[in-house]
Amino acid sequence: MPHIKVKPDNLNERNREFTQTPLKTPVFLNSVPKSGTHLMRNIMRMFVPVEQQYHDTFIQIPVLRQHLEAFYPHAPRLSWGHLLFSDDAAIVLRKVNHVLLVRDPYDWVLARARFFLSDNFEANLEHLKGGNADTLDVLNMMIFGIHNKVPSMREIYTHNAASWLGSSAHLVRYEDLVTHVKALDTPEAEAFFSKLFAKCGMAMPADWRERVRIGSDRKMSSTARENLTTRDEVPDQLPETQKQLVDYYVPGLRALLGYA
Numbered sequence: 001m002p003h004i005k006v007k008p009d010n011l012n013e014r015n016r017e018f019t020q021t022p023l024k025t026p027v028f029l030n031s032v033p034k035s036g037t038h039l040m041r042n043i044m045r046m047f048v049p050v051e052q053q054y055h056d057t058f059i060q061i062p063v064l065r066q067h068l069e070a071f072y073p074h075a076p077r078l079s080w081g082h083l084l085f086s087d088d089a090a091i092v093l094r095k096v097n098h099v100l101l102v103r104d105p106y107d108w109v110l111a112r113a114r115f116f117l118s119d120n121f122e123a124n125l126e127h128l129k130g131g132n133a134d135t136l137d138v139l140n141m142m143i144f145g146i147h148n149k150v151p152s153m154r155e156i157y158t159h160n161a162a163s164w165l166g167s168s169a170h171l172v173r174y175e176d177l178v179t180h181v182k183a184l185d186t187p188e189a190e191a192f193f194s195k196l197f198a199k200c201g202m203a204m205p206a207d208w209r210e211r212v213r214i215g216s217d218r219k220m221s222s223t224a225r226e227n228l229t230t231r232d233e234v235p236d237q238l239p240e241t242q243k244q245l246v247d248y249y250v251p252g253l254r255a256l257l258g259y260a
Contacts, residue, residue, distance in 0.1 A: 011042055012050045014214050018207060020049040023076035025201040026096040028059075032160045033082050034111045035103035036174040041080045043181075043215035047202060054079035064088055071096050085163030093168075097200045100169040101177070102161050104259050105153065105246050106238045112142045114234045116150075125149070135234060139242050143249055154250050162256060170199040173258060181216045184209045 029044060031037040037058075045053060054070040057063060059081030065088075070079035073095050083089050103111065116125050117138065125146075127133075133141075145152030165171065180189035193212065197204045205211070238246075247254075254260050 009042070011045050011215065012053075015046055015048075015050050018046065018211060019205070020047070021203060021205070023048055023052050023078060023202070026071050026073060026076045027078045027099070027200045027202070028071065028083070028093060028096050029078070029080040029099050029101065030083050030160075030164070030169065031080075031101035032103060032108070032156060034108060034115055035101050036177060037080065037082070037101065039174075039181075039216060039218075040099070040101050040172070040177065042217075043212050044078060044200070046211035046215040047197070047205070047208075048078040052077050057081070059083055061086060061089065064092065068092065082160060084159035090167075098164075098167075098169040099172055099196070099200065100161065100164050101172050101174060102257050103174040105157065105250065105253055105257075106243055106259075107175075109139055109142045109153070109238055109242060109246065110234055110236075113138050116142070117234065136239065136242070139234075139238070140245065143242065143245050152249075153246070157250060157253055162253070165256065170196070171257075172196065181212060184212060 027044070027048075029037070029040050031040065054067070054077040056067060056070075059067050059070060059079055061084055064083070067079075069075070070077050071092050083093075113135070141150065143153050145155065176192065180186075180192040183189050193208060194204050197208075
């Protein structure tokens with residue numbers, strides 16, 4: 001199993017600075033891996049009593065049955081993870097307020113490459129780090145996968161995103177989240193977060209902006225780009241050829257998610 005180095009944060013302590021309203025319905029923050037999971041999680045942690053937050057694990061299919069308590073309607077919790085679409089997942093989330101976070105596939109390729117090449121991620125890809133593989137080749141691996149080692153972009157977006165569309169899941173685009181986090185005083189940001197909280201069955205308190213500012217502090221996220229330690233250079237923009245490869249390999253995906 002891969003190992004991810006995660007430094008502790010102080011958000012549980014900061015949470016107690018605010019008056020918290022108990023959850024009445026379970027909330028699950030689902031996401032495509034490397035799509036801003038920590039950002040969404042840390043923001044929402046500022047609106048739920050710490051005692052109702054499920055910190056045991058990032059919930060995924062292999063461990064779902066060991067963590068069913070995160071979804072009990074009679075004991076509502078806020079939980080998070082990368083839960084791909086399946087019969088078990090659909091049944092478990094039947095009475096849960098489900099948020100689905102996605103990212104522009106073009107930028108996702110870059111984010112995934114930065115993470116896999118960082119010293120924060122320990123798995124069977126150590127041989128790629130430190131310039132052993134050309135960065136453009138690594139980007140192609142992020143798109144097409146690596147046989148028996150890394151799933152392809154098509155597999156991940158099919159099972160972690162596209163399969164959930166048209167269900168009760170509330171779709172959130174990472175880029176929209178970031179845009180509104182950076183402009184909290186605008187009516188658009190207020191409308192965005194008001195809808196998000198409503199979909200989670202939560203009231204939006206008067207001090208919501210301050211809570212979002214604290215939760216969205218990038219210092220609190222070990223996987224934020226500037227907090228990753230890497231010896232490899234990954235470009236800021238996906239090269240044109242790799243954009244064409246994404247469109248070739250997963251045609252229609254960006255349009256389906258609202259990016260075209």
